[in-house]
Amino acid sequence: MNYHEEIIDYMHDYLDEDIKPEHKEALRDHLHTCAECRDYFHEMKKAVALVQSTSHIKAPDDFTSRVMAQLPKETKTTGAKR
Amino acid sequence: MDALIKERINQVLKGDHNAFGEIVELYKDKVFQICFRMLGNRQEAEDLAQEAFVRAFVNIRSFNIQMKFSTWLYRIATNLCIDRLRKKKPDYYLDAEVSGTEGLNMYSQIASDMAKPEDEVESLELQETIQVEIMKLPEKYRSVIVLKYIEELSLKEISEILDLPVGTVKTRIHRGREALRKQLRHL
Numbered sequence: 001m002n003y004h005e006e007i008i009d010y011m012h013d014y015l016d017e018d019i020k021p022e023h024k025e026a027l028r029d030h031l032h033t034c035a036e037c038r039d040y041f042h043e044m045k046k047a048v049a050l051v052q053s054t055s056h057i058k059a060p061d062d063f064t065s066r067v068m069a070q071l072p073k074e075t076k077t078t079g080a081k082r
Numbered sequence: 083m084d085a086l087i088k089e090r091i092n093q094v095l096k097g098d099h100n101a102f103g104e105i106v107e108l109y110k111d112k113v114f115q116i117c118f119r120m121l122g123n124r125q126e127a128e129d130l131a132q133e134a135f136v137r138a139f140v141n142i143r144s145f146n147i148q149m150k151f152s153t154w155l156y157r158i159a160t161n162l163c164i165d166r167l168r169k170k171k172p173d174y175y176l177d178a179e180v181s182g183t184e185g186l187n188m189y190s191q192i193a194s195d196m197a198k199p200e201d202e203v204e205s206l207e208l209q210e211t212i213q214v215e216i217m218k219l220p221e222k223y224r225s226v227i228v229l230k231y232i233e234e235l236s237l238k239e240i241s242e243i244l245d246l247p248v249g250t251v252k253t254r255i256h257r258g259r260e261a262l263r264k265q266l267r268h269l
Contacts, residue, residue: 012256016237040263047262050269051231054212059114060128064106067135071099 004030004037011041015048087151094142102142106135109152112233113159119228120163122217130166134159156233157243160225167221208269215265223258226251 010027013019019027031038087108093101113134117127137158138145145154216224229240237255241248 012252012259015259016252016255018237018252043267044259044263046269047259047266048231050208050212050266051216051227051262054119054209054216054232057111057115057118059110059131063110063114063128063132064103067106067110067132068099068103070132070136071102071139 004034007031007034007037008040011037011044015044084150088147091142091145091147091151094139102135102139105138105151109155110135112152113155115232116156116159116228117163119213119216119232120160120221120224121166122213126166130162131159134162137162150239153239153242156229156235157245160229160243164221164225211269212266215262218265219258219261223254223261226254227258227262230255 007027007030010019010023013023014027031041087105090101090105094105110131114127114131117131117134118124121127121130134155138155141158145151216227219227225244226240229235229243230237235243237248237251240246241251244251246254
């Protein structure tokens with residue numbers, strides 16, 4: 001276990017798409033030579049991919065009508081109560 | 083999209099309630115998704131997502147038309163979720179029975195939403211595992227991870243939604259990502 005903290009910072013910057021070109025080059029060069037950091041980077045990208053893979057859940061069919069039923073009426077005295 | 087939303091907002095401001103329905107239709111899945119990923123419970127997510135829209139409607143006059151509507155709406159939803167999480171202990175996990183539904187937990191509720199039966203089983207289990215891991219994140223990391231990776235928002239938008247400096251958002255994303263790396267590496 002020999003992770004390189006500076007390199008890990010670059011990994012985050014890379015994943016944020018906010019990495020300086022020279023850091024990107026340093027990251028690439030380092031990953032070529034360091035298996036630990038390579039594994040680390042792989043695990044990080046895998047975690048991100050797994051989290052992204054969850055993103056398809058839909059609101060129930062009656063969602064909009066239920067919201068609309070809860071909106072207060074025009075006249076303030078008849079404020080809708082659920 | 084933005085022009086359409088602005089037109090609908092103007093109609094709502096003039097007293098046309100139905101125009102708000104179109105706004106709800108456009109954003110309901112996104113808002114529901116934020117609430118579900120934050121809270122991990124469908125029923126609660128639905129309640130809070132509806133509450134978010136009701137609040138948006140009631141406060142529509144305070145919306146600054148120069149701003150992106152989704153940013154404002156997501157801020158309302160995220161704040162509701164954060165308030166809810168802070169008020170209660172994190173007791174809503176997948177195994178918890180949904181109140182008022184005998185023997186029905188979230189597994190079966192998710193399952194009923196999925197169309198394809200056979201090849202979905204494995205991915206369904208994976209989905210549940212990932213949600214459990216997301217729920218293990220402290221709320222301040224969970225919110226940035228949900229906004230970044232599930233809603234696919236930029237750091238700037240996330241900073242506006244959470245009212246935090248971009249640097250803080252970045253730090254939290256890094257910490258959240260580190261935590262998820264450790265939690266998900268063995269999958």
